[in-house]
């Protein structure tokens with residue numbers, strides 16, 4: 793599945809909007825990505841995650857993602873790789889395992905998320921895995937929209953790459969062109 797094909801699926805389901813948007817950060821952007829919108833279709837979620845899992849040529853015991861965005865990804869990728877699916881939750885800035893989940897010493901762990909932006913949650917999950925003596929074999933994302941490459945120190949996979957242009961309001965070319973802005 794090519795990046796184009798993946799993004800076509802996102803656009804068709806309304807998960808990828810093109811236009812002129814005011815982001816929560818106050819910056820303006822030419823596209824807006826909401827993976828939950830594409831993941832509401834279980835068949836498409838399964839298909840995308842199966843495609844992603846094909847890239848991950850490792851034996852994996854556990855697939856873990858950060859709540860909420862990474863929960864479905866972890867579940868569907870684990871289904872494809874025949875592994876356990878877990879998620880981490882943020883509590884007071886810390887990433888913790890939900891009570892009952894267990895990463896065992898020596899477990900081979902794949903860390904996943906829906907979108908790679910800054911990688912903060914994924915880095916925390918890598919640390920959490922290592923605290924439990926798990927071995928992080930790779931990280932994988934449906935969409936990589938990071939503006940500068942992020943090195944997690946392990947192999948990294950993504951199904952699609954997308955360049956999202958963001959602008960400060962005073963430099964925004966769409967404002968200069970008089971394009972109405974939308975708050976998604």
Ligand SMILES: [Zn+2]
Nearest residue numbers: 820964966967
């Ligand atoms: Zn603008």
